[in-house]
Amino acid sequence: xxxxxxxxxxxxxxxxxxxxxxxxxxxxxxxxxxxxxxxxxxxxxxxxxxxxxxxxxxxxxxxxxxxxxxxxxxxxxxxxxxxxxxxxxxxxxxxxxxxxxxxxxxxxxxxxxxxxxxxxxxxxxxxxxxxxxxxxxxxxxxxxxxxxxxxxxxxxxxxxxxxxxxxxxxxxxxxxxxxxxxxxxxxxxxxxxxxxxxxxxxxxxxxxxxxxxxxxxxxxxxxxxxxxxxxxxxxxxxxxxxxxxxxxxxxxxxxxxxxxxxxxxxxxxxxxxxxxxxxxxxxxxxxxxxxxxxxxxxxxxxxxxxxxxxxxxxxxxxxxxxxxxxxxxxxxxxxxxxxxxxxxxxxxxxxxxxxxxxxxxxxxxxxxxxxxxxxxxxxxxxxxxxxxxxxxxxxxxxxxxxxxxxxxxxxxx
Amino acid sequence: xxxxxxxxxxxxxxxxxxxxxxxxxxxxxxxxxxxxxxxxxxxxxxxxxxxxxxxxxxxxxxxxxxxxxxxxxxxxxxxxxxxxxxxxxxxxxxxxxxxxxxxxxxxxxxxxxxxxxxxxxxxxxxxxxxxxxxxxxxxxxxxxxxxxxxxxxxxxxxxxxxxxxxxxxxxxxxxxxxxxxxxxxxxxxxxxxxxxxxxxxxxxxxxxxxxxxxxxxxxxxxxxxxxxxxxxxxxxxxxxxxxxxxxxxxxxxxxxxxxxxxxxxxxxxxxxxxxxxxxxxxxxxxxxxxxxxxxxxxxxxxxxxxxxxxxxxxxxxxxxxxxxxxxxxxxxxxxxxxxxxxxxxxxxxxxxxxxxxxxxxxxxxxxxxxxxxxxxxxxxxxxxxxxxxxxxxxxxxxxxxxxxxxxxxxxxx
Numbered sequence: 001x002x003x004x005x006x007x008x009x010x011x012x013x014x015x016x017x018x019x020x021x022x023x024x025x026x027x028x029x030x031x032x033x034x035x036x037x038x039x040x041x042x043x044x045x046x047x048x049x050x051x052x053x054x055x056x057x058x059x060x061x062x063x064x065x066x067x068x069x070x071x072x073x074x075x076x077x078x079x080x081x082x083x084x085x086x087x088x089x090x091x092x093x094x095x096x097x098x099x100x101x102x103x104x105x106x107x108x109x110x111x112x113x114x115x116x117x118x119x120x121x122x123x124x125x126x127x128x129x130x131x132x133x134x135x136x137x138x139x140x141x142x143x144x145x146x147x148x149x150x151x152x153x154x155x156x157x158x159x160x161x162x163x164x165x166x167x168x169x170x171x172x173x174x175x176x177x178x179x180x181x182x183x184x185x186x187x188x189x190x191x192x193x194x195x196x197x198x199x200x201x202x203x204x205x206x207x208x209x210x211x212x213x214x215x216x217x218x219x220x221x222x223x224x225x226x227x228x229x230x231x232x233x234x235x236x237x238x239x240x241x242x243x244x245x246x247x248x249x250x251x252x253x254x255x256x257x258x259x260x261x262x263x264x265x266x267x268x269x270x271x272x273x274x275x276x277x278x279x280x281x282x283x284x285x286x287x288x289x290x291x292x293x294x295x296x297x298x299x300x301x302x303x304x305x306x307x308x309x310x311x312x313x314x315x316x317x318x319x320x321x322x323x324x325x326x327x328x329x330x331x332x333x334x335x336x337x338x339x340x341x342x343x344x345x346x347x348x349x350x351x352x353x354x355x356x357x358x359x360x361x362x363x364x365x366x367x368x369x370x371x372x373x374x375x376x377x378x379x380x381x382x383x384x385x386x387x388x389x390x391x392x393x394x395x396x397x398x399x400x401x402x403x404x405x406x407x408x409x410x411x412x413x
Numbered sequence: 414x415x416x417x418x419x420x421x422x423x424x425x426x427x428x429x430x431x432x433x434x435x436x437x438x439x440x441x442x443x444x445x446x447x448x449x450x451x452x453x454x455x456x457x458x459x460x461x462x463x464x465x466x467x468x469x470x471x472x473x474x475x476x477x478x479x480x481x482x483x484x485x486x487x488x489x490x491x492x493x494x495x496x497x498x499x500x501x502x503x504x505x506x507x508x509x510x511x512x513x514x515x516x517x518x519x520x521x522x523x524x525x526x527x528x529x530x531x532x533x534x535x536x537x538x539x540x541x542x543x544x545x546x547x548x549x550x551x552x553x554x555x556x557x558x559x560x561x562x563x564x565x566x567x568x569x570x571x572x573x574x575x576x577x578x579x580x581x582x583x584x585x586x587x588x589x590x591x592x593x594x595x596x597x598x599x600x601x602x603x604x605x606x607x608x609x610x611x612x613x614x615x616x617x618x619x620x621x622x623x624x625x626x627x628x629x630x631x632x633x634x635x636x637x638x639x640x641x642x643x644x645x646x647x648x649x650x651x652x653x654x655x656x657x658x659x660x661x662x663x664x665x666x667x668x669x670x671x672x673x674x675x676x677x678x679x680x681x682x683x684x685x686x687x688x689x690x691x692x693x694x695x696x697x698x699x700x701x702x703x704x705x706x707x708x709x710x711x712x713x714x715x716x717x718x719x720x721x722x723x724x725x726x727x728x729x730x731x732x733x734x735x736x737x738x739x740x741x742x743x744x745x746x747x748x749x750x751x752x753x754x755x756x757x758x759x760x761x762x763x764x765x766x767x768x769x770x771x772x773x774x775x776x777x778x779x780x781x782x783x784x785x786x787x788x789x790x791x792x793x794x795x796x797x798x799x800x801x802x803x804x805x806x807x808x809x810x811x812x813x814x815x816x817x818x819x820x821x822x823x824x825x826x
Contacts, residue, residue: 178601178729179590179601194604194611195632199626199628202614215615220608315762316762325764349729349738352739
């Protein structure tokens with residue numbers, strides 16, 4: 001069996017994928033298998049009893065938002081009675097940052113890989129501050145979600161239709177030349193997103209006030225493009241998944257309790273272990289004692305060869321997540337050790353336009369004892385509080401070891 | 414006499430300047446001394462007989478644009494008969510890229526230094542392609558200038574008024590963290606400019622078509638913000654000018670024939686010598702034989718501590734001007750040798766957030782034999798053709814030597 005050959009195929013599928021942002025739709029109309037009694041969440045599967053504070057908060061918020069519950073207690077009771085179930089976004093071709101909760105009436109981005117045909121989805125980004133994805137569910141949070149669903153989504157949908165879609169791979173490639181790494185720093189990408197949409201927003205039918213609000217919201221939120229980028233990376237990762245005999249990691253995701261991975265040649269099985277608390281910079285008034293363990297599907301960016309893997313492209317990010325610009329370069333250099341290829345589309349000017357490290361090879365992770373690096377936001381451990389910082393984290397080594405054992409059992413015996 | 418102390422004062426005035434983009438106006442209404450029989454141009458003073466092809470082309474184009482001439486021959490005759498005169502932008506608190514021609518009815522950006530009170534001006538950027546500033550004057554060029562004067566300027570003026578002005582120093586500081594160097598690469602800065610204006614453009618009274626066209630023009634032109642940035646740098650340079658006993662260079666500018674500098678402690682005297690042809694990358698079909706010598710006021714960016722001085726912030730620029738990302742780092746490191754300070758506002762992430770080299774000290778240039786580096790576009794030597802490439806150039810050493818002699822004569826005898 002030629003694992004290297006399988007891995008070349010898997011990585012070639014990832015780097016040749018060309019995810020296009022084609023539109024915006026109501027989640028239950030487009031996400032396969034989603035219905036009104038189901039909430040999607042970030043990371044591997046988890047039972048409510050083991051769910052962390054921020055995930056619980058986001059579930060409560062989503063049920064309030066959907067009008068299924070009128071109070072926190074009612075929302076919790078709905079889930080405890082099993083009337084509303086929880087399943088991973090990843091089981092439904094979707095991804096969501098942090099808690100990653102997507103409910104049936106939320107508007108989502110629709111991304112289509114023009115090469116391999118996968119359709120993927122992500123919710124709309126709420127910006128910084130008190131937001132559902134960090135587990136906050138106050139009236140203010142819900143009011144913003146309603147504005148996003150009504151005004152923002154309508155204006156974006158209209159503009160995207162007029163634009164005829166957006167090539168997210170091209171956008172990302174350019175953003176990496178403008179100091180982004182595509183995960184925690186999407187300043188340039190969000191401005192490129194704004195630039196592509198703005199002329200079409202002006203031609204929309206929503207009126208000057210709505211257009212102005214949306215232009216301001218998109219421009220002021222340096223994470224505007226994170227969610228479409230995540231859906232793009234999910235499409236790339238889905239393209240790499242399912243290659244017989246490949247040890248390339250095709251999913252990394254966390255639910256706030258467990259960190260889970262899936263592997264191209266090992267089907268839909270998750271390998272999970274307890275998630276770690278990130279190392280990072282905390283907002284004033286917060287410390288590591290407030291931090292929830294690592295959470296979110298945004299590790300799909302590192303899975304696809306950007307994020308922490310492209311840190312050398314984004315030296316200014318250290319003001320947000322800690323460390324020095326030299327550390328950022330070293331982060332990327334280290335990731336070349338555990339990856340199968342250098343990206344043909346995503347390049348890093350400061351490294352002489354070397355391609356980003358792409359395609360995490362399970363074998364190299366275990367052999368070298370080097371786990372993937374991940375850039376991440378840090379959520380407060382209690383429901384309802386929100387973001388407390390940002391930093392770096394690594395998945396637990398044991399999930400890679402377990403996956404390699406499973407690979408040996410599946411293929412080598 | 415304490416030259417070092419004078420230089421500290423001069424540089425402190427430059428780095429503490431806070432240029433705000435406050436509005437747009439008709440040139441003759443705001444630029445001191447401008448009238449209908451006067452055209453402003455880039456660089457030190459020059460007689461028509463010695464003017465280069467691109468400067469002649471831009472003068473011809475401006476006279477056609479103003480309706481003063483109906484043909485190239487008529488325009489040339491007007492200047493030859495002395496009915497229209499030429500003076501440097503720099504003599505009128507203005508700057509213009511490349512040929513830098515500003516005529517009385519053109520709309521210009523108005524910049525005001527909130528700290529020292531200087532008002533400065535620059536014309537609107539035309540984008541790439543066949544443009545007046547590179548000496549092209551076809552009907553297409555004139556039609557675009559008319560659209561800019563009528564539609565673009567109106568929409569921008571309205572949006573700037575609603576925005577209450579734009580802090581250009583803050584914009585530049587952010588752009589340097591996003592891969593710009595502020596002279597030949599203004600991709601991020603132009604998107605930040607778009608982001609700040611877009612919500613106000615949507616609230617303007619010009620109608621959806623005009624708004625959409627302007628949003629597209631601003632977003633598609635990675636030099637949109639160059640001209641306001643140049644006016645901002647001019648304001649910073651004007652703040653540094655006129656400090657008794659200072660050897661800090663307060664102007665560097667080229668007219669396509671001569672390169673000229675002025676010095677803080679030496680009044681309004683220019684020191685000039687023939688400009689060089691830049692080293693760089695040529696567009697397909699062109700070579701160095703097509704190139705005009707260095708032209709434009711855009712060296713005001715290097716004078717103010719950005720542009721080639723901040724190359725280490727912009728490794729991706731080498732795809733446009735040639736060289737390697739390592740050369741870009743070395744360019745900045747070399748400029749620390751001939752400058753008086755590190756900028757307190759403009760920092761370079763890749764150099765551990767070190768301030769950009771700022772305040773060119775005449776003494777160091779001559780002592781070390783290191784002339785300032787300049788990033789630049791390259792114009793075709795014939796009128797009417799346009800841009801043929803982009804690259805790097807240095808001013809002739811003899812102008813620094815002549816200035817140092819003059820400094821000695823003025824102060825040390």
